[in-house]
Amino acid sequence: MPTQEELRNKEQTYYDDVEVGQDLPPYIIGPMTPTHLFRWSAAIENWHRIHYDQDFSIYHDGLPNILAQGSWKQSVMPQYLKDLCLPNGWAWKVQFQHRAMIVPGDTITVSAKVTNKYEKDGLGFVEVETGMTNQDGINTCPGNGTIVLPIKGGKEIPYPFVAPEE
Amino acid sequence: MTSNGESKLTDDIKALIGVEGEEHEVTVWGVEREGLRRFTQAVMDPDPRHFDEKFAKSTKFGETTTPGIYVTYLNRTHPREDDPVTRAFKENPVSDGIGGVRTSSRPGALPDIPTDLVRVLNAGNEIEVYKYPSMGDRVFAKNKYHNITERVGRDGSHMLIITMETTYRNQDGTLLCITRSSSFRR
Numbered sequence: 001m002p003t004q005e006e007l008r009n010k011e012q013t014y015y016d017d018v019e020v021g022q023d024l025p026p027y028i029i030g031p032m033t034p035t036h037l038f039r040w041s042a043a044i045e046n047w048h049r050i051h052y053d054q055d056f057s058i059y060h061d062g063l064p065n066i067l068a069q070g071s072w073k074q075s076v077m078p079q080y081l082k083d084l085c086l087p088n089g090w091a092w093k094v095q096f097q098h099r100a101m102i103v104p105g106d107t108i109t110v111s112a113k114v115t116n117k118y119e120k121d122g123l124g125f126v127e128v129e130t131g132m133t134n135q136d137g138i139n140t141c142p143g144n145g146t147i148v149l150p151i152k153g154g155k156e157i158p159y160p161f162v163a164p165e166e
Numbered sequence: 167m168t169s170n171g172e173s174k175l176t177d178d179i180k181a182l183i184g185v186e187g188e189e190h191e192v193t194v195w196g197v198e199r200e201g202l203r204r205f206t207q208a209v210m211d212p213d214p215r216h217f218d219e220k221f222a223k224s225t226k227f228g229e230t231t232t233p234g235i236y237v238t239y240l241n242r243t244h245p246r247e248d249d250p251v252t253r254a255f256k257e258n259p260v261s262d263g264i265g266g267v268r269t270s271s272r273p274g275a276l277p278d279i280p281t282d283l284v285r286v287l288n289a290g291n292e293i294e295v296y297k298y299p300s301m302g303d304r305v306f307a308k309n310k311y312h313n314i315t316e317r318v319g320r321d322g323s324h325m326l327i328i329t330m331e332t333t334y335r336n337q338d339g340t341l342l343c344i345t346r347s348s349s350f351r352r
Contacts, residue, residue, distance in 0.1 A: 001210060004212045007212065007213045008218075029210065040209070043204045043207070043239075044208070045239075045243060047251055048262060048264045049261075050263075070288025071238075071239070071288070072208075073291075074293065076209060078233065078295060079235075086213075087225060087226065091234075091295060093292070094292070095290065095291065097290040098287075098291075159227060159297070160341070163294075
């Protein structure tokens, strides 16, 4: 994952810089630990025991271990896309499914591959296929998103962001 | 898949599709720095735009930013409320930590799904971000049952997939974020 200083000094990726099929720089997160999961549950007041109570998770719910929270995953993905867009782009939308569990010990690669790009209203829209893949190559969270990158010499991306009309 | 029982998608449940809750405030004391600090620590987001005010002012956002998804975690227990965890375990000593903790008695909550399927797993999420909430913002949310469908599992058991849409705005009515969260009930 990027450091504070890398995010502070990040150079802009422009719409012109990306091509369909390109892999954007990934995040590597982990290995995840029960403490990471517990901290997340406490921070957002998610008391579901499958995230911090191993006995309950295994013996009551029949799960292999405590599980990383869907809410954590849904927070990491927009963060990753936001960081790709910094300093002046916009991570507009993302959707994904929870296909496999993330458990303590897993190391996760968060990724985005460009699947389409188009200009609309003078802005550069980039569609990406997203993933959160564990060390065994299982994409736990396949999805897709749309980010908006500045076009070189083009207009500034509005903030607050205004979605283009369909 | 071969079903081993009756459909769980009853007419009563179908009638909930499109039902909206009241718009309600989700902030306890407005968007504040300590909550933001805790959140960004837990999600492991070291972006200085979230805490270095001087630097944040120099960016296109012009102020300290909060992660766009942060608005979805503001609906915390108000100190005037009874402790929901204690209550849940009094009512059910083997509570899973959700049943009895999150109740429909909260403002803006949607009616409960009338089903005997009690186990909940996150199925997927959609997130659209339009503006980062500002420090001090009061955030308001409106929930809606976006869709409810049924799936038959490999073992023939029926499960529901419930998609709830929530729209978040600030005190000025500015759109901040729209989420759609799908969960399995099995």
